[in-house]
Amino acid sequence: MLIHPWDAPHEDREWRDWLAHHDFGQLAVNGLPGEPPWVQPMHFRYDSEPGPHGQVLAHLARPNPLWRALEQNPTVLLSVVDDYAFVPGPWAAPDGAPAEHGTPTSFYAAVQLRCTAHVVDDPAEKAELLNRQVAHFQPEGGTAPVTAAEAPFGRLLSGLRVLRLDVTEVRAKFKYANHKPEPVQDRIVEGLTARAGRGDAEAVAHQVRRRA
Secondary structure (H helix, E strand, O other), X not given: OOOOHHHOOOOHHHHHHHHHOXXXXXXXXXXXXXOOOEEEEEEOEEEOOOOOOOEEEEEEXXXXXXXXXXXXXXXXXXEEEEEEEEEOHHHHOOOOOOHHHOOOEEEEEEEEEEEEEEEEOOHHHHHHHHHHHHHHXXXXXXXXXXXXXXXXOHHHHHHXXXXXXXXXXXXXXXXXXXXOOHHHHHHHHHHHHHHOOOOHHHHHHHHHHHHO
8 A cells, every 4th residue: 555645644543543433344364375365354343452553353253264374374464444535536626727637536544454363262262352342332232241151142152263463563544635735625625525425524524634
């Protein structure tokens, strides 16, 4: 992922705060010899500790075909992309230039986490980590806790495996044209606000926040 200086996070807190509220991504696992990478969409919980870059918790079904590749190479990449919007060319045209000379572009936020994967199969540890995941997605409660060998979910533990991903490197990008002159940025904001499509309000919020 190319990251220009003007698209880089202003500080680590920016990507950490964003990741705390964007918890669905794609896990890329190196394929076995002669095979392409495995890519698994999944929900996850990101915790800023332990370690300098934090940790990710997730779980997948035991029959998932990626386990064999993961055991061969535990280095993985979790990619998260959201808050994206298409910007038509006329909105981005330089001041004084014909509108049709503007370059269409994409706005988006992206965080890529390089991780070392640890597979958890111990029933008691799996139960504890699953409860942490549920607490993230369902803080209001309403679901019985998972307890090894106890109803209602204990019997299901054997059918899944938990992934603990220790984050070793982070690459983050907030591509919202913050290198453009302010009149151009203003025109893009006006266009996104008027269009009010999927992701447009989030893109506007990023563009304005990063400019400030």
